[in-house]
Amino acid sequence: MFYRETGQYKTTYSADQALFPIAQDRYVIYAVLFGTFVVVPMVANEYWINAILLPFLIYSLAALGLNILTGYCGQVSLGTGGFMAVGAFSVYKLMVAFPELGFITLVLISGLITAAVGTFFGLPSLRIKGFYLAVATLASQFFLVWLFNKVGWFVNYNATGMITSPPMTIFGVLITGPSAPPAAKYLLCASIVAISALAAKNLARGRLGRNWMAIRDMDIAAELIGVRPLRAKLSAFAVSSFFIGMAGALYFAVWLGSAEPTEAFDINQSFLVLFMIIIGGLGSVLGSFLGAAFLVLLPILLKNILVDGFGTNIALAAHIEIMTIGVLIIAFLIIEPHGLARLWRIAKEKLRLWPFPY
């Protein structure tokens, strides 16, 4: 009843092929965009933005990138942490060397650099598949983190091995460093994420996205009907790394402010992002956001309940937290292996018929 498309006539092909052909979807998107860009900046305080909204947005972007590779193209990658590090370190080097180019350009360039690195590390995917590939991508994770630790040039020969983002401004507003207004940081990340999500959704329904999905569903059959595996797989690696690189750049420059490769980009980041897309839903743009929201909020929620609610000591709380996350992940995979996005799809079906059963 709430989600009926009856009576929505399409009179042109472009209307029929629109990104959101159903009017209700469009209203929801407009409402979400309005909420994101108008309501949230007005009501959110600094704690909310720094502790919840920024990590949510940045991890959504990373999850979006990985979802393109793993969800749409079917190539499991455990190198996300390493690729985020590439984005972070390239934006750092660029910010120091060419501050006059403007922050957004630099983020885009660092995305492109990450795309190049990702394509290179995607080359083995032409030869190896499945878990062999997943383990092989770990090579990039460990190698890249090692590289940033060992080569002084990447940290501008800073003895501590840390990188700290220099102050950058957009339209005269400071957006990096601790003194930047949180709302500005938030708006910047939200804009980049919104545009990327739109781009991802468009890519996924076009020729490229269809090629990816054909490769995912069965690569030999795809090859037989004329999808080029080389192009499809490497383009998936490139696009995915582009988003992950931008996420890494924002992660370091806007959210953390300073980072150190071993801690900030270790293998747990790779697993975290992989969990996000699996819990959110493989092969779904919405799923990337839902998964990121779930895994960003869950630890904060658990910590608040355990430490503030029951007064557990922090060490014990950390152990209980990690156990609970483990249990929840297993429970989640058992109950809904297709992720939160699938729950949303079921909800839409229900809304369409409600209150009638058929």
Next chain:
Amino acid sequence: MNFFIEVVLNGLMAGVMYSLVALGFVLIFKASGVFNFAQGVMALFAALTLVGFMDEFGMPVWLAIAGTILVMIALAWLIERLMLRHLVNQDPIILFMATIGLAYVLEGLGDILWGSDVKLLDIGIPHGASDYMLDTFDIYIDKLEIFAAVTAAVMVAVLALFFQKTRTGRALRAVADDHQAALSVGISLRTIWIIVWSVSGVVALVAGIMWGSKSGVQFSLSLIALKALPVLILGGFTSVPGAIIGGLIIGVGEKVAEVYVGPMVGGAIENWFAYMLALAFLLFRPQGLFGERIIERV
């Protein structure tokens, strides 16, 4: 030359230790197609339980080991009951993620039960430099590593016998070969899974004892899983001899590279070198050295 031999020998010994962990992976993957990321944490959990039994309850070594084996079997039963049973027929990646969740649970549980401080594990395994090797050949080898190598050899022999000669072993091989065919001749998949997880729990215990005696029982023990992964892809996920030989290749390659190449690029390359080595092999044999040939049909 003497130094080179010493490096290679030490690499072989380290390789045996990697193989011990990789073995547990292979057993589970063969029998259930599950890529068990929790194997490293299982080794940690087993070692923690063993130390806990010995220190907190004052059990003698043999009793503590028997107790730990019982705990690992109970754990296998629980895993089958609560997790695997509900995940039948899911995508491999879902099962893989579930085992990462399992790794988190075991990590938290081990810390809550036994505390997270570094513990010493001493069950009377000889350690220190082997005087005989040092005197006769002027080569430094730790006795503990020789002991580990012998244990690994014995374990592989026992496993091979178990797989070849016993009824259960035959059932295990049948399941590894074809789940559906095995089911249709009356083999219970659930029992097999419990057995296989128990066996790899015991393998994890052995790995945990060896690594724990070497470097203390602490969280970093669970990271040996990451060391075992290149061994696995090199040897092939489905091959027990592959795990051993892969371990040896990785061990030697890593040590040689560390000593001869490491200083040139600033050291600490052992984190990624094994992966690159395995990757280089994979480019020529995508299913690993001993893995079953992947045949795909449309």
